[in-house]
Amino acid sequence: MANSLETQLVTKQYENAGQTIFAVDKVTINVKPGEFVALIGPSGSGKTTLLALLAGLLRPSNGSINIDGHPLWKMSDRERTKFRSEKIGFIFQSSNLVPYLSALENVELMLKLNGRLDKPGRDWAMELLDQLGLKDRMANLPSQMSGGQQQRVAIARALVHEPAVVLADEPTASLDTERAYQVVQTLGTLIHAQKRAGIMVTHDLRMTRWVDKVIRMTDGKVAQIIESKGEIEAFSRGSDH
Amino acid sequence: MVTDTIQTGVRPVSGKSRRYRTQLGLPVPIHLALKEVWRNKGRFFLISSVVALITLLVLFIAGLTEGLGQGNREYIENLNAQLVVYQDKADLSIPTSRMSQATVRQLRQVDGVEAVGAVAFSNVSIPLPGGKAPLKVSLIGVLPGEPGEPDVTQGRALRSKRADETVIDAGVASRTGLKVGDMLTVRSTLGSKEQLYDLRIVGIAPSSQYFIAPSIFVPYITWDKVRPQPLSTLETGQDPDVSFNVAAVRLKNPSDAPAVSKIINAKVKEIVAVNLQTAYENTPGYSAQQSTLGLMRVFTLLIGLLVIGGFFRIQTMQKVAQIGVLKAIGTSSASVAVSSIMQILTINSFGVLLGAIMTFGLAAGLPSAVPIRFVGSAVISSVASLLVIGPLGGLASIQVLLKAEPLRALGLAS
Numbered sequence: 001m002a003n004s005l006e007t008q009l010v011t012k013q014y015e016n017a018g019q020t021i022f023a024v025d026k027v028t029i030n031v032k033p034g035e036f037v038a039l040i041g042p043s044g045s046g047k048t049t050l051l052a053l054l055a056g057l058l059r060p061s062n063g064s065i066n067i068d069g070h071p072l073w074k075m076s077d078r079e080r081t082k083f084r085s086e087k088i089g090f091i092f093q094s095s096n097l098v099p100y101l102s103a104l105e106n107v108e109l110m111l112k113l114n115g116r117l118d119k120p121g122r123d124w125a126m127e128l129l130d131q132l133g134l135k136d137r138m139a140n141l142p143s144q145m146s147g148g149q150q151q152r153v154a155i156a157r158a159l160v161h162e163p164a165v166v167l168a169d170e171p172t173a174s175l176d177t178e179r180a181y182q183v184v185q186t187l188g189t190l191i192h193a194q195k196r197a198g199i200m201v202t203h204d205l206r207m208t209r210w211v212d213k214v215i216r217m218t219d220g221k222v223a224q225i226i227e228s229k230g231e232i233e234a235f236s237r238g239s240d241h
Numbered sequence: 242m243v244t245d246t247i248q249t250g251v252r253p254v255s256g257k258s259r260r261y262r263t264q265l266g267l268p269v270p271i272h273l274a275l276k277e278v279w280r281n282k283g284r285f286f287l288i289s290s291v292v293a294l295i296t297l298l299v300l301f302i303a304g305l306t307e308g309l310g311q312g313n314r315e316y317i318e319n320l321n322a323q324l325v326v327y328q329d330k331a332d333l334s335i336p337t338s339r340m341s342q343a344t345v346r347q348l349r350q351v352d353g354v355e356a357v358g359a360v361a362f363s364n365v366s367i368p369l370p371g372g373k374a375p376l377k378v379s380l381i382g383v384l385p386g387e388p389g390e391p392d393v394t395q396g397r398a399l400r401s402k403r404a405d406e407t408v409i410d411a412g413v414a415s416r417t418g419l420k421v422g423d424m425l426t427v428r429s430t431l432g433s434k435e436q437l438y439d440l441r442i443v444g445i446a447p448s449s450q451y452f453i454a455p456s457i458f459v460p461y462i463t464w465d466k467v468r469p470q471p472l473s474t475l476e477t478g479q480d481p482d483v484s485f486n487v488a489a490v491r492l493k494n495p496s497d498a499p500a501v502s503k504i505i506n507a508k509v510k511e512i513v514a515v516n517l518q519t520a521y522e523n524t525p526g527y528s529a530q531q532s533t534l535g536l537m538r539v540f541t542l543l544i545g546l547l548v549i550g551g552f553f554r555i556q557t558m559q560k561v562a563q564i565g566v567l568k569a570i571g572t573s574s575a576s577v578a579v580s581s582i583m584q585i586l587t588i589n590s591f592g593v594l595l596g597a598i599m600t601f602g603l604a605a606g607l608p609s610a611v612p613i614r615f616v617g618s619a620v621i622s623s624v625a626s627l628l629v630i631g632p633l634g635g636l637a638s639i640q641v642l643l644k645a646e647p648l649r650a651l652g653l654a655s
């Protein structure tokens with residue numbers, strides 16, 4: 001199957017006081033539809049920077065990024081903004097949601113941005129929220145929901161427009177372990193079911209239990225890629241360390 | 242567990258293969274703008290209230306400018322004449338200006354002049370029943386049938402040159418409650434003595450204030466009898482050709498005013514002719530008062546600009562992260578900006594409307610003696626500038642919006 005996401009020697013460097021920092025250094029990865037990838041590594045290893053590059057929010061210094069077969073950095077800014085709203089789903093650490101929109105409106109916004117909020121679109125948004133256990137929370141504002149519920153709304157928003165790629169930067173950072181497990185498991189299940197390419201940055205190795213591939217970064221480089229089920233299992237129990 | 246409820250179903254009809262039917266709801270910018278206002282009613286109402294209070298203040302100042310201005314110029318502005326002629330040494334001050342009948346006769350000879358009326362000003366008071374403070378009025382002496390006389394809306398105009406009759410203006414009529422046919426008693430002074438005169442009201446004219454006082458009109462000879470005067474004038478018998486203050490000149494062709502005033506100034510000695518606007522603008526104190534109030538209004542508008550601008554700017558700064566998220570998920574900068582502009586327009590217009598309603602409510606409760614008028618250019622231009630300053634103040638925050646980086650959503654920002 002064709003890759004939903006491919007990078008070729010992607011590099012992001014910063015010049016700082018005469019010093020060059022390689023935040024992301026010649027990273028080549030690919031993710032297939034229905035594949036859920038965890039991006040791990042120590043603080044400062046370039047995980048968030050890589051995610052921003054993949055999202056088209058940050059221009060790489062070198063290399064190329066293709067999403068759904070489209071080279072991301074050959075588009076105009078306007079095209080890229082539109083492309084982002086069509087092809088990419090986002091889940092951020094926290095304060096993900098628009099505070100003055102209800103759960104359903106937050107999810108629908110993604111469809112609205114794409115001119116796709118019609119009756120079937122709304123039904124689909126409601127069904128997704130229902131699948132995420134938020135049937136009774138659709139009219140709630142983010143401030144009226146728990147952190148876990150908010151992140152589940154964010155998951156619905158990241159999936160509702162049927163993007164090629166779902167990017168999540170530490171989506172469980174503000175949750176307790178039990179909630180975090182639930183959220184990641186739910187995310188994994190939906191990514192597999194709906195055949196999206198999912199990339200999740202996490203600090204918490206236990207969260208890798210539900211992923212298909214673990215990419216470990218150090219100093220901006222890909223240090224290790226773990227793909228075998230057994231290894232990932234062992235890794236998530238911390239026996240690797 | 243949540244996950245138990247998850248079905249692994251994929252959406253039956255997939256994106257690209259499907260035609261999208263009627264979109265639900267409003268376009269993105271309007272949707273965002275309205276939802277935000279609706280879900281933060283309290284905060285936005287507060288901003289609107291501030292706008293409303295500024296509107297109230299600005300409108301009151303404008304109303305006062307208009308009311309005081311009108312009180313000073315009403316009579317002159319509504320003269321059925323095009324030129325006002327002063328004694329040239331009087332510096333266009335009516336109370337200082339003195340003129341004789343001879344001048345009037347000379348003015349009548351000038352080409353293009355249709356009629357000339359002598360006008361004399363003084364002040365008397367009208368005692369009111371029930372222990373109320375007497376009503377101070379302008380006593381204006383005019384020549385019946387000549388310019389200077391007001392139009393009459395009820396009853397008739399002055400007819401006789403020396404009868405004890407009067408035309409009162411609407412202000413006097415409403416404050417005294419007197420009607421056509423009633424007797425009006427005016428209190429004047431003769432030397433150090435108080436003197437009362439009875440005048441029959443023959444007509445009522447539209448409001449014709451001069452020097453912030455409502456007016457009563459009497460024939461010139463009656464005026465000379467009634468006006469307060471020092472004893473000396475009578476005793477010594479000086480000043481035989483009793484002077485009046487100014488002459489009102491009506492032209493055959495009103496558009497000739499500039500040309501005819503030039504001829505008058507050249508031909509007739511020791512006088513100066515000006516148009517009505519120049520005349521009331523030179524009423525003592527008028528320009529100073531109008532420009533002071535005008536300045537106050539400009540400053541209040543500036544304060545409004547800063548307050549509204551500051552409000553929206555602070556609010557926008559607090560939203561930078563949230564706007565980063567909106568942009569990251571694919572909302573265009575234009576949408577975000579349009580949404581914000583619409584909000585500012587709505588909140589500001591609502592505030593101005595609220596302020597206007599408050600103003601008119603308060604004004605309705607004011608006694609009629611308070612010189613506030615909510616008509617005229619000062620009020621219209623104030624409302625117009627109030628409608629503009631909000632969005633203008635908001636411009637500063639649009640720049641913050643446009644600059645808000647989607648990278649912030651990821652905790653990165655360049």
Ligand SMILES: Nc1ncnc2c1ncn2[C@@H]1O[C@H](COP(=O)(O)OP(=O)(O)OP(=O)(O)O)[C@@H](O)[C@H]1O
Pocket residue numbers: 014016021022023041042043044045046047048049050653654655
């Ligand atoms: N705008 C910038 N200018 C200079 N250096 C930057 C900039 N942005 C990021 N960096 C550097 O790039 C490196 C990678 O940062 P990044 O935020 O991607 O790390 P991370 O792996 O997400 O870390 P964490 O786990 O703490 O979130 C860091 O050394 C950081 O200091």
Ligand SMILES: [Mg+2]
Pocket residue numbers: 047048049
């Ligand atoms: Mg990070």
